[in-house]
Each structure stands twice: as structure tokens, then as C-alpha cells.
Amino acid sequence: MVELLSSILSQKRFFLTALIVFVLYLLIYLAAVGHLIFTSRMEQAESFFVIKILPNWRDLLFRQRSPFLFEAIGVIYFGSNIKLFISLPNLILATILGSLVGANIALSHYTFRKMGLSGSRGIVSLLGTIPPIISGTVCCVPTIVLLIGLQLTATLATAWSFFVPVSIGLLLFSIFWSLRKIKIGNYKTGII
Amino acid sequence: MKTFLSGRIFLILIIIVSIFVVYFFMNRSSRPSEISEEVVDSLKRTAPTVSKEEDDFLRILEQNAVSGGPGKDGIPAIEKPQYTTASEGNKWLQPNDIVFGVDYSDLVAAYPQRILVWHEIANETLRHDSGQAEKVAITYCPLTGTAIGFKGAIVESISSTFGVSGKLVNSNLIMYDRASDSYWPQILGKAINGAAYGRALEEFPIVWTTWERWKKKYPNTKVLSRETGFVRNYNENGDPYGSYIRDDKGYYGSDSVLFHPINENKILAPKTVVVGIRDEKRNAVAILKESLRRQKTIETKLGEKTIVVTYDPDLDFHKAHIKENPGNIINSFDAMWFAWVAFYPDTKLVQ
Numbered sequence: 001m002v003e004l005l006s007s008i009l010s011q012k013r014f015f016l017t018a019l020i021v022f023v024l025y026l027l028i029y030l031a032a033v034g035h036l037i038f039t040s041r042m043e044q045a046e047s048f049f050v051i052k053i054l055p056n057w058r059d060l061l062f063r064q065r066s067p068f069l070f071e072a073i074g075v076i077y078f079g080s081n082i083k084l085f086i087s088l089p090n091l092i093l094a095t096i097l098g099s100l101v102g103a104n105i106a107l108s109h110y111t112f113r114k115m116g117l118s119g120s121r122g123i124v125s126l127l128g129t130i131p132p133i134i135s136g137t138v139c140c141v142p143t144i145v146l147l148i149g150l151q152l153t154a155t156l157a158t159a160w161s162f163f164v165p166v167s168i169g170l171l172l173f174s175i176f177w178s179l180r181k182i183k184i185g186n187y188k189t190g191i192i
Numbered sequence: 193m194k195t196f197l198s199g200r201i202f203l204i205l206i207i208i209v210s211i212f213v214v215y216f217f218m219n220r221s222s223r224p225s226e227i228s229e230e231v232v233d234s235l236k237r238t239a240p241t242v243s244k245e246e247d248d249f250l251r252i253l254e255q256n257a258v259s260g261g262p263g264k265d266g267i268p269a270i271e272k273p274q275y276t277t278a279s280e281g282n283k284w285l286q287p288n289d290i291v292f293g294v295d296y297s298d299l300v301a302a303y304p305q306r307i308l309v310w311h312e313i314a315n316e317t318l319r320h321d322s323g324q325a326e327k328v329a330i331t332y333c334p335l336t337g338t339a340i341g342f343k344g345a346i347v348e349s350i351s352s353t354f355g356v357s358g359k360l361v362n363s364n365l366i367m368y369d370r371a372s373d374s375y376w377p378q379i380l381g382k383a384i385n386g387a388a389y390g391r392a393l394e395e396f397p398i399v400w401t402t403w404e405r406w407k408k409k410y411p412n413t414k415v416l417s418r419e420t421g422f423v424r425n426y427n428e429n430g431d432p433y434g435s436y437i438r439d440d441k442g443y444y445g446s447d448s449v450l451f452h453p454i455n456e457n458k459i460l461a462p463k464t465v466v467v468g469i470r471d472e473k474r475n476a477v478a479i480l481k482e483s484l485r486r487q488k489t490i491e492t493k494l495g496e497k498t499i500v501v502t503y504d505p506d507l508d509f510h511k512a513h514i515k516e517n518p519g520n521i522i523n524s525f526d527a528m529w530f531a532w533v534a535f536y537p538d539t540k541l542v543q
Contacts, residue, residue, distance in 0.1 A: 039427050056421055066262040072423035085423050 001179045005103065008182075013113075014106040022102035029094045033069055035085040050077040053086070062089060068164040093164065100171035107178040226370045231350055235372055235387035238347065242390040249474070253377060254384045256454050257359040257366055264368070267356040269313035269329075274417040275301060278407050281415035286428065287404035290436050292339045293413070293507070294330060296396045301414040302406050303398075308332040308339075309431050310424040312365055314416065315344075315353040329354045330398060333365035333378050334433050335443070335450060336531035337465065340378055340523070341396040346371060346388050362453045362534035379468075379527065379535050392472060395523040401507045409506055453534035459541065462530035466541075469512050469524045471495055476536035480543045481526060484510060491515065492542050494522070 009015050030036035053074035054060065060071040072085035242250070281302065285291070290305035297318050308314065314330040327344030331354070344351040352371035359366040365378045374386025382392045399406070407413060418426045429435070434442020443450075447462055460466070466478035475495035484490055485508075490501045498515040499522060512524040533539060 034425060034432070037425050037427070037430075040429065054421065054423065060422070064263065065266045071268075075423055083425075 001176065001183070004179050004183060005107075005175070008110050009103070009106060014110050017109045018099075018102035018106035020102075021105040022098040025098040025101045026094050029097060030084070030090070033090065035072060035087060035090060037083040037085075039081050039083065048079050051075070051086075052077075067162075068093060096168065097164075097171070100168065100175065104171060104174050104178070107175065107182065111178065111182060227373050228371070231371045232387040234350065235346065235391075239387075240390045246390065246474075250382070250384045250390065252454060253361050253380070254375070257361045257375065257384070258451060259358060260360045260451075261358075262356075263358045265355050266358050267310070267312055268422055269315055269353070269355050270307075270311045270416075270420050271315055271353070272421070273314050273316055274419045275414035276417045278302075278411065278413050278415060281403070281407075284418070284426075285403045285415070286437070287402065288437050289403045289428075291401060291403045291406050291415075292330060292332060293399035293401055293406045293410070294341060294396075295399070295410065296328070296341060297326070299328075300410050300412065301416065302403065302410075303330050303332075303416045304403070304426075305332065305436070306426050306428070306430060307416055307418060307420065307424075309334050309433070310422070310426070311420065312356050313354050313367060327351045327353055328396070329367070331365065331367060331378050333363075334431075335360065335363040336365075336379060337444070337463070337528040338364070338379055338468075338525055338531065339398045339400050340381065340525055341398045342367075342381065343394040343396065344369075345394065346374075346391060360451055362531050363449055363451045364531055364535070377535070379531060397511070397521070397523055398525065399507055399509045400526045401509055405507050449530055453530055455534050455537035456530070457533040457537065460529040462528065464529040465526050466529050466532055467501060467510055467512075467524050468527040468532045468536075468539075469494060469499065469501070469522055470536060470539075471497075471522070474536065474538075476532075476539040478527075478529065478532050478536075478539050478541050480541070483543055490542060492540065494540075 009018060027036060031038075051074060057073035060073050063071040065071055070087045070089040072087040072090075074086040076084045076086060078084070281304075285304060285306075291302040292305065292308065294301050294303065297320065299316065299318055303314060308330070309332070312332055312334070316328050316330065318326045318328060320326060329342045329344060330339075331342060332339045342354070344353060346352055346369060350371055352369040354367040354369055354376070357366045357368040357375055359375065361377050361384075362379070364380075366384075367376045367378060368374065369376065369383075369386075369388060372387040374383040374388035374391075376383050376388075376393065381395060383389050424430070428437075431442075434440070434444045434446075436444055444463060449462055460480070465481040467481055467484055468476065468478055470476040471494055473495055477492055477494050477499070479490055479492070479501055484501060484503045485505075488503045488505075492499060492501070499512050500515050500518075501510055501512045501524060503510050510524055512522045514520040514522065
């Protein structure tokens with residue numbers, strides 16, 4: 001399985017697909033959890049690229065705000081309108097999720113191009129990418145609850161805690177399933 | 193070689209995920225406990241007598257406390273507030289930005305809503321001329337639109353700072369004290385569990401006003417700095433719930449509430465602003481803020497007592513006192529109607 005994934009991703013076309021999706025997902029995830037901010041009003045910036053780290057960063061490095069959302073320890077300013085909060089655990093999580101989503105899409109792309117299979121299953125597999133995006137919480141409540149005006153119950157609040165690990169599980173399963181299908185397809189068509 | 197490397201990457205991924213999962217379950221609360229058994233014992237020994245009716249009421253509140261999403265201290269209180277001058281505040285605050293003004297003892301300061309929406313509590317220690325230190329908490333709950341000042345003394349000899357428990361009741365912030373870990377819904381100002389069960393905190397007024405109005409009245413005011421010790425979006429558009437300034441008010445202007453309240457009364461729209469006044473016997477009065485603006489002075493009954501509520505047009509705020517004793521100020525604060533009536537279903541409403 002691993003060598004099959006590796007051989008697919010070593011092809012430039014599919015690697016590019018994975019990379020583009022990875023970058024896009026990373027940005028969407030960070031924006032969704034409020035760690036990538038686009039400000040309309042100009043803030044005074046000393047230069048285009050400024051990094052500020054909190055003096056108490058050691059206390060905050062692994063401090064959780066909500067399940068799987070960690071405190072930022074600093075900010076990177078890109079000009080006057082873009083801010084990126086620096087949180088190492090969140091960046092690791094975003095990288096893991098982005099890689100898994102990228103791999104999923106690249107596999108869907110592969111099945112579509114090489115085997116003529118419908119990409120719909122690949123799109124379905126992306127359902128697993130949604131939970132982490134909506135898992136971000138603001139002050140008191142999950143962001144999505146505010147956006148759609150949902151009334152939060154204790155059960156829903158508890159379920160929220162498991163969004164990220166469930167999502168990682170779903171994405172891993174989806175990769176495994178796609179690879180299995182490709183392997184069977186390759187065997188039938190005599191590619192392997 | 194490639195296969196070997198890919199296999200390793202997968203393994204590393206799985207290990208990292210496992211570490212996160214384990215870390216999450218082992219560290220639900222990241223703040224070290226400050227509870228002392230001595231304090232807890234002392235509070236229990238001197239526990240107040242709670243009537244059956246009061247006991248039922250407090251128990252219902254405790255049973256209806258729900259998680260809002262973030263865990264304990266997930267919304268971090270500001271522990272050592274830093275301040276700037278008013279002219280420094282002018283550089284980033286808009287004239288119509290909401291601030292919570294405090295004029296208590298020798299503390300004259302503005303706490304911008306843009307900052308407190310992310311922290312909900314600012315713990316401050318006042319140094320009095322006598323050399324005594326007094327802990328106070330400036331608290332704000334965005335979901336119920338309430339700002340209340342609390343003195344930290346649970347009893348005379350035990351004073352505490354407060355944190356955000358992560359729980360809500362009737363959408364209202366439940367604070368916890370760091371001395372006994374008892375839970376205190378902000379609007380109630382009374383402990384609903386723990387060693388402090390049934391005790392009430394003393395309050396001081398917080399003025400809900402705009403930056404322009406506050407600095408006009410208090411030109412030498414301090415302003416809470418954005419250097420809070422945490423990274424948050426304190427920008428003009430940073431309030432995740434909506435805005436009190438823009439036309440699109442978001443949560444503040446909609447009729448929907450996020451958590452089902454214990455008691456409902458639809459005589460007013462849920463987010464209508466009322467001036468809430470209550471006493472220790474749970475007598476409560478809600479005055480429609482718009483009516484108070486029009487009438488300037490309103491006289492009404494709070495239990496057996498007659499109270500007078502006066503409107504201050506300079507600050508767009510109010511003060512309440514016992515009619516017979518104008519020096520006897522009772523705390524009054526703005527609140528969203530749905531939250532007020534959820535805590536005080538028998539409230540009198542003055543329209």
C-alpha cells in the first residue's frame with residue numbers, strides 16, 4: 001500500500017495535485033480556526049514581514065483553548081492586512097490534515113486519469129475534511145454554531161471534541177480504501 | 193529506499209496523532225490548581241443557611257450548566273492587566289466602540305469590549321492607601337450582554353481571582369473562583385456549587401458606554417492594553433459574535449439564542465436591552481433601557497423597597513438607589529431580556 005501511494009505521488013502530475021490541495025487546505029483550516037486573519041482596516045506595520053513572539057510563550061506552547069485548538073505564542077504580520085498566529089501544535093495538526101486531504105485528492109485524480117473511474121468517491125471521501133474546519137471555536141461556542149444559528153446541546157458540544165481525531169481516522173481510512181481499489185484495478189488491468 | 197521512507201512517514205504521522213490524543217485526554221485543564229484545603233474547610237465550616245426554595249433554584253442552575261465548547265480556562269482571563277493612556281487608546285479605538293468603564297476606588301479605567309470579548313474576565317488588584325490589597329474582577333459575558341464588577345472577597349478573610357469555567361447557564365458566563373473552585377454564574381453573582389455554595393459576591397458598578405463618552409467624562413482614564421499576554425484578534429472586526437457598531441449586528445441583533453434558557457418569556461424580543469436590578473431575596477426588576485432613556489428617572493418597587501433609577505445622558509448609563517436613602521446605591525446593569533428573565537422569571541418589567 002505504502003509503496004503504491006509513494007509511486008503515485010512520485011509522478012509530477014499527482015504530486016502537484018496533492019501539493020496544491022495541501023496548501024489550500026492549510027490556509028482554509030488556519031482561517032477557519034481564526035489563526036489566519038485578513039484585516040480590511042490598515043494596521044500600522046513597521047515593515048512587510050514582522051514576527052512578534054509573546055514573552056510568556058513557554059507557558060502557552062501546549063495550552064489548549066478548546067479540544068485540538070491551541071494557544072498562539074506569537075504573530076507574523078504580512079504587510080498591513082494579513083496576520084498569521086503562530087501555534088506549533090496547530091500548525092502540525094494543519095500539516096497532518098492537509099497532507100491527508102492532499103493524498104486523498106491525488107488518489108482520486110489518479111483513479112480518474114489512469115483508470116477512468118468516477119471521481120465521485122474521492123469527493124465523498126472529502127467529507128472527512130469538514131469536521132476539522134468547523135471544529136474551531138470562538139469565545140464561548142464553536143464558530144459554525146454562530147454562523148448557522150444552531151442551538152447547542154450538551155451532546156453536540158461533546159461531539160465537537162472528537163471532530164479532529166475522527167476526521168483524521170476518516171481520511172486515513174479513505175486513503176487505505178482508495179489504494180485498495182487502485183491495487184485491485186491495477187491487478188485486473190494487468191498494470192502490476 | 194523510497195518505500196522505507198514512506199513507511200516511516202506514515203508511522204511518524206500515526207505517532208504524532210497518538211501523542212495529540214493522549215495529550216488531549218491528560219490535560220483537559222492546563223492551569224495548575226490553586227485550591228487550598230484549608231480555604232475549602234473554612235468556607236464549609238461557615239457555610240450560609242440556604243432555604244429550601246433557594247437550594248432548589250441553585251440546584252436547577254447547576255444541573256442546567258452546559259459546556260460552551262472551550263474547556264476550563266480555554267477562554268483565558270486577563271491576570272495582570274496592562275494599561276495605556278487615553279491618547280494611546282485613541283490610536284486604535286473608534287469613538288463609538290463599546291467600553292466598560294470602571295470608576296471604583298482609585299481605579300479609573302476603560303476595558304474595551306473588543307478585548308474582553310476574548311477574555312470575559314480581567315482580574316485586578318487594587319492597592320489602597322491603607323496598604324491593603326483588594327482583588328476585583330471586571331467581567332463581561334458576550335452572549336447575555338452583561339458587564340458586572342465583582343469584589344474578590346468570598347468571605348472577609350478569603351479573597352480570590354476568577355477564571356472562566358467554560359460552562360454556561362442560560363447562555364451566561366459561569367466563573368469559577370480559584371480559592372475553592374466553586375462555580376458562579378455572572379448574572380446571579382452567587383455560587384451554585386462547591387465550598388462557597390449559596391454565598392454571594394459583592395459587586396461594584398461597571399458602566400457600559402462608548403469610548404467617546406467615557407473619555408469625555410474621564411479624560412485621564414487608563415485604557416486596558418492589547419498586551420494581554422495572549423494572541424487574539426482585537427481588531428475592529430475581530431468580535432466573533434457580531435458587532436454593536438456595524439449594521440450587521442450578527443448574534444447581538446438576531447432573535448436566536450445559542451443555548452436553551454431555563455425560563456422563557458416572549459413579551460420582549462430576546463436581545464432587547466433591559467436594565468436589571470435585583471436583591472438578595474431574588475426580587476428583580478427589569479426596566480426597558482429605551483424607556484429609561486426617554487423618561488430619565490423611573491421610580492419602582494423592588495420587593496418592599498422603593499428604588500429610583502436615574503439615566504445619565506453623558507454616559508448613556510444609569511444608577512439605582514433606595515428612595516429613602518440616596519446614598520444606598522444598588523448595582524444595576526444592562527442585560528439581554530432573554531437572559532434576565534431566564535434567571536429571574538418573576539421579574540417585574542417596567543416598559
